[in-house]
Amino acid sequence: MNHIARLQTDLSAAHAAITARDEAIQAFRVHLDSDKFRGIESDGSRKDWIAVADVLAWMAIIKDAGT
Secondary structure, three states, X not given: OOHHHHHHHHHHHHHHHHHHHHHHHHHXXXXXXXXXXXXXXXXXXXXXXXXXXXXXXXXXXHHHOOO
């Protein structure tokens, strides 16, 4: 494979990785905008809390997207 063809292949792979990460970020935004985090619980507490483990799991998904 010549140099230009290799660069084109690398560029295509990089674009695919960026697209996958963008899609993972958008999925996380949809998750954060879901009913799980909207409104008030029956005991009066807020529903907009999110567990650190949830965030870390999403960050791993985003980091690994496109690889």
